[in-house]
Amino acid sequence: MTQFLQQIINGLSLGSIYALIALGYTMVYGILKLINFAHGEVFMVGAYTGFYAAGALGVAGFEAQNQGFPWYLALLVLIIAMAAAALLGVTIEFLAYRPVRSAPRLTPLITAIGVSLFLQNAGMLLFSPNPQRYPAILSEVRFELFGVIVTNIKLTIFAVALCLMLGLHLFVQKTWTGRAMRALSFNIDAAKLMGIDTNQVIRSTFAIGSGLAAAGGILFGLDQITINPLMGVLTGLKAFVAAVLGGIGSIPGAVVGGLLIGLAEQLTAGYLSPEYRDAITFVILILILLLKPEGLLGIVRVEKV
Amino acid sequence: MSLLELRAVDKIFGGLHAVRGVSFQVERGAIFGLIGPNGAGKTTLFNVITGVYTPEHGQILFDGQNIAGLKPALIAERGVARTFQNIRIFRTMTVAENVMVAGHHLHKASIASAMLRTRAYDRDEQALAKRAHELLEVLGLAELADEVAGSLPYGSQRRLEIARGLMLSPQLLLLDEPAAGMNSQEARTLNEQIRFLRDQLGLTVILVEHNMAVVMNVCETIHVVDHGETIAQGTPAEIKVHPKVLAAYLGEEEPGTEASP
Amino acid sequence: MRAAVRLAIAAAALLAIYGLQLGVEAGFTEYVQRIILLAGINVILAVGLNLINGTTGQFSIGHAGFMAVGAYGTAFVGVQLAGPVHAALGSGAFSDALVFNLALLAGALFAGIFGLIVGMPSLRLRGDYLAVVTLGFGEIIRILFNNATFLGSATGYSGDDPSGLPAYTNFFWVFAWVAAIVILIHNLTFSQTGRSLTAIREDEIAAEAMATPTTRLKVTAFAISAATAGIAGGLFAHMQAGVRPEDFRFERSIDMVVMIIVGGLGSISGAILGGIFVAVSLELMRDLQQYRLVLYALLLIVIMIVRPQGLLGARELHHLLRRKKPAKATTPSESA
Numbered sequence: 001m002t003q004f005l006q007q008i009i010n011g012l013s014l015g016s017i018y019a020l021i022a023l024g025y026t027m028v029y030g031i032l033k034l035i036n037f038a039h040g041e042v043f044m045v046g047a048y049t050g051f052y053a054a055g056a057l058g059v060a061g062f063e064a065q066n067q068g069f070p071w072y073l074a075l076l077v078l079i080i081a082m083a084a085a086a087l088l089g090v091t092i093e094f095l096a097y098r099p100v101r102s103a104p105r106l107t108p109l110i111t112a113i114g115v116s117l118f119l120q121n122a123g124m125l126l127f128s129p130n131p132q133r134y135p136a137i138l139s140e141v142r143f144e145l146f147g148v149i150v151t152n153i154k155l156t157i158f159a160v161a162l163c164l165m166l167g168l169h170l171f172v173q174k175t176w177t178g179r180a181m182r183a184l185s186f187n188i189d190a191a192k193l194m195g196i197d198t199n200q201v202i203r204s205t206f207a208i209g210s211g212l213a214a215a216g217g218i219l220f221g222l223d224q225i226t227i228n229p230l231m232g233v234l235t236g237l238k239a240f241v242a243a244v245l246g247g248i249g250s251i252p253g254a255v256v257g258g259l260l261i262g263l264a265e266q267l268t269a270g271y272l273s274p275e276y277r278d279a280i281t282f283v284i285l286i287l288i289l290l291l292k293p294e295g296l297l298g299i300v301r302v303e304k305v
Numbered sequence: 306m307s308l309l310e311l312r313a314v315d316k317i318f319g320g321l322h323a324v325r326g327v328s329f330q331v332e333r334g335a336i337f338g339l340i341g342p343n344g345a346g347k348t349t350l351f352n353v354i355t356g357v358y359t360p361e362h363g364q365i366l367f368d369g370q371n372i373a374g375l376k377p378a379l380i381a382e383r384g385v386a387r388t389f390q391n392i393r394i395f396r397t398m399t400v401a402e403n404v405m406v407a408g409h410h411l412h413k414a415s416i417a418s419a420m421l422r423t424r425a426y427d428r429d430e431q432a433l434a435k436r437a438h439e440l441l442e443v444l445g446l447a448e449l450a451d452e453v454a455g456s457l458p459y460g461s462q463r464r465l466e467i468a469r470g471l472m473l474s475p476q477l478l479l480l481d482e483p484a485a486g487m488n489s490q491e492a493r494t495l496n497e498q499i500r501f502l503r504d505q506l507g508l509t510v511i512l513v514e515h516n517m518a519v520v521m522n523v524c525e526t527i528h529v530v531d532h533g534e535t536i537a538q539g540t541p542a543e544i545k546v547h548p549k550v551l552a553a554y555l556g557e558e559e560p561g562t563e564a565s566p
Numbered sequence: 567m568r569a570a571v572r573l574a575i576a577a578a579a580l581l582a583i584y585g586l587q588l589g590v591e592a593g594f595t596e597y598v599q600r601i602i603l604l605a606g607i608n609v610i611l612a613v614g615l616n617l618i619n620g621t622t623g624q625f626s627i628g629h630a631g632f633m634a635v636g637a638y639g640t641a642f643v644g645v646q647l648a649g650p651v652h653a654a655l656g657s658g659a660f661s662d663a664l665v666f667n668l669a670l671l672a673g674a675l676f677a678g679i680f681g682l683i684v685g686m687p688s689l690r691l692r693g694d695y696l697a698v699v700t701l702g703f704g705e706i707i708r709i710l711f712n713n714a715t716f717l718g719s720a721t722g723y724s725g726d727d728p729s730g731l732p733a734y735t736n737f738f739w740v741f742a743w744v745a746a747i748v749i750l751i752h753n754l755t756f757s758q759t760g761r762s763l764t765a766i767r768e769d770e771i772a773a774e775a776m777a778t779p780t781t782r783l784k785v786t787a788f789a790i791s792a793a794t795a796g797i798a799g800g801l802f803a804h805m806q807a808g809v810r811p812e813d814f815r816f817e818r819s820i821d822m823v824v825m826i827i828v829g830g831l832g833s834i835s836g837a838i839l840g841g842i843f844v845a846v847s848l849e850l851m852r853d854l855q856q857y858r859l860v861l862y863a864l865l866l867i868v869i870m871i872v873r874p875q876g877l878l879g880a881r882e883l884h885h886l887l888r889r890k891k892p893a894k895a896t897t898p899s900e901s902a
Contacts, residue, residue: 118863
């Protein structure tokens with residue numbers, strides 16, 4: 001029983017990270033009907049920005065003295081990473097996706113794959129292809145609750161993810177831009193006719209999604225300890241599957257999907273075999289696309305003939 | 306026995322009851338009109354008849370057999386051809402190729418024989434090309450046979466759609482707003498073409514149309530729907546003065562009633 | 567009579583290819599020869615993928631999986647057959663040729679079957695969803711091979727011989743198969759079936775309304791393209807000491823997509839050019855070492871922005887050379 005609870009905790013924390021990344025996929029797809037393959041790499045860049053920012057802020061010094069990194073500096077690292085990722089996301093949109101926005105659906109798909117490959121390989125050049133150990137932006141403290149080991153890192157992941165998701169929810173429901181985002185996801189042409197500056201809204205969408213992915217990147221680094229330039233490939237794919245599972249285009253769907261994928265992966269690794277932890281995501285992908293392609297919380301669209 | 310009979314057909318999309326209990330019969334050799342204000346459910350009826358949608362209730366009897374819910378390709382094979390409201394020709398293919406696509410029943414050769422170019426394949430291919438050319442002649446498109454379909458003027462594209470449908474050797478032809486975008490001269494030509502299709506080629510024609518000059522002129526029976534329901538059926542003369550039809554198109558005396566877009 | 571003429575032409579063509587092989591082997595270094603072989607294998611991959619992605623418009627980005635099935639299938643069957651065939655016919659070029667080609671056909675068959683298994687459920691989906699599900703299947707196939715102990719798991723399969731798989735692949739076999747596949751696929755594309763596939767790409771709903779058996783055709787095209795990827799895989803396998811799952815990652819599927827995009831989606835001649843282009847440019851960039859893939863990705867992005875229709879669009883080289891007659895003037899009643 002305790003092992004099961006342990007897996008649940010681990011699965012949910014991993015799933016929270018997937019959810020943060022999945023939100024970016026789902027928001028962009030909802031508006032542009034584009035699978036932003038490069039989003040996984042934005043996650044990676046976010047993690048690395050956190051790595052370098054923490055380094056610049058002297059995390060090594062704190063580690064050497066066995067002192068915890070001050071919380072305000074950790075927060076600063078998070079903000080820097082989110083801002084950098086947002087900038088990257090907006091730049092990608094401007095340089096690579098906007099020129100092909102009106103092209104048949106295939107072209108942006110291939111472009112996105114190109115951007116993804118570009119960032120992966122650029123990452124290997126810039127950040128060194130070797131895995132790096134993530135700095136102790138948060139020094140680990142373990143507790144035991146009902147026989148289950150919980151670390152402050154896991155709690156932080158839950159807390160940060162929850163705050164960000166709540167923030168997003170409020171943003172989408174209460175702010176003008178958020179409402180505009182929802183309008184665009186229903187009908188982008190109608191939104192344009194209503195005088196909404198669609199470019200601005202799309203930029204915001206990319207910025208927010210990228211920022212969330214960066215947060216996910218830092219949390220991932222804290223949780224998994226090592227990062228490498230190709231970390232976005234598999235994790236990005238899993239987060240994408242999560243978005244599809246929940247219903248691509250649906251924000252609550254991304255959260256639900258992320259948590260479910262995290263749980264599925266952890267339970268598979270724990271009870272079946274660690275070899276299959278990656279495979280289970282693909283199996284879920286295929287099952288959901290074949291059985292319920294609109295996802296758990298998505299809506300079926302009937303094509304007008 | 307009528308060629309096509311709809312019995313209490315219902316089509317529902319989520320919350321929208323697009324077609325409610327529609328019934329009618331179309332006799333062989335008839336030119337049958339289906340009219341109604343925008344959003345009345347006419348194209349939906351076409352889509353249900355041709356298998357694009359499956360009706361929730363009701364039967365669709367074609368030549369005595371219920372075709373409700375069958376796949377479109379199967380229904381087309383049985384002899385139901387159609388054109389589309391917003392012209393769905395194969396734009397990058399040539400005019401002749403567009404027509405030839407519909408010639409599956411003339412082309413018995415297998416994929417393997419296509420890859421190996423056997424004699425049987427070549428024979429089938431020639432027969433197909435020949436038949437396609439005949440149909441293009443009938444519709445006055447023979448000279449455009451090698452032109453890319455997308456480059457044709459609008460009127461020719463509409464005729465191409467009809468030629469393509471004829472390739473199926475259908476018994477029933479469904480024309481969805483064939484007069485859209487035509488001026489009165491073109492519409493008159495269309496009337497002649499429709500009569501030709503029935504008189505010379507033995508087709509039964511069902512027409513969805515907004516252009517009253519065409520409908521009243523060429524249709525023998527007219528069935529009127531509004532908000533998915535039948536509101537009248539009769540000859541053009543009867544329909545022209547039918548109070549429910551007038552009300553549906555022109556609105557009631559009192560304000561507040563409106564046909565949905 | 568016709569069959570006799572065709573056989574004569576085929577024999578002549580094979581002789582010509584053999585002659586070319588002698589020339590190539592004499593005139594070029596091992597290194598260049600390898601690139602030429604890879605170019606040929608790429609052509610097979612590209613022409614096959616073009617059938618489903620280009621002509622039929624059903625976008626698959628997981629075809630590396632089928633290449634893997636063909637590679638493993640050919641290698642495995644080849645190893646099993648070698649013994650009996652050599653026992654019956656002695657060793658030497660003829661029995662090697664027999665073993666190799668039978669093994670290739672087996673590999674193609676396995677790949678085609680996998681194509682059916684993947685295609686049947688997947689082709690109900692459209693556009694992005696189809697692409698993603700094929701990606702998923704491609705990865706699953708690779709993971710299966712990665713865990714298949716009787717095929718060597720991650721270290722790969724290299725047959726019974728300690729020196730690895732027999733090096734059957736040479737210029738002659740690669741280009742004989744290139745010729746065969748290009749001709750067959752060309753014939754298929756310019757036939758009623760090809761027309762139907764193009765119609766499906768253009769407007770699937772209209773195609774269905776014209777009695778086209780869309781599902782059957784899509785799945786068939788998918789299986790055929792999987793089978794050709796299988797042949798390419800089998801040829802590839804016997805240029806290496808062994809077959810490893812590593813050789814069939816997602817990047818391999820993307821390479822295949824790049825080939826047909828660069829050449830022009832829907833064009834067979836484009837696919838041929840694209841296949842050669844990718845093989846050659848990857849080699850030329852090898853000197854750039856770690857910058858190579860960055861540039862490759864950048865190239866892809868630039869092409870999509872600047873010239874997404876690739877070199878030839880959907881047109882064939884021989885159609886471009888034969889100019890179309892200008893459109894006829896419209897009659898007054900047709901002007902809108």
